[in-house]
Amino acid sequence: MANIKGGRAARKRDRQNEKARKRNSVCKAKLHDAHKKLFKAADANDKASAEKKFKEFVSGLDKAVKKGIITKNTADRKKSRAQLKLNKMAKAEAK
Secondary structure, rough: OOOOOHHHHHHHHHHHHHHHHHHHHHHHHHHHHHHHHHHOOOOHHOOOHHHHHHHHHHHHHHHHHOOOOOOOHHHHHHHHHHHHHHHHHHHHHHO
């Protein structure tokens, strides 16, 4: 707990922030793992697995936005880059 002044309300706010920080870090770790799994599947040219991982990743991003853990623009950027990776994989597979 931080060494802060302000009495009871400040200590309560500190406890709330600590709980939120733990929740947010767990959610961000899950997003990071989903991102890595998606890109690993895409690099291996495993189309079925990559599409499944993409849906899970996008779902996780949307949930994080809804909870206020990440911003909508960040989620949109990550979705766009993941979709570009899948499109590149599909294009390479077609050739």
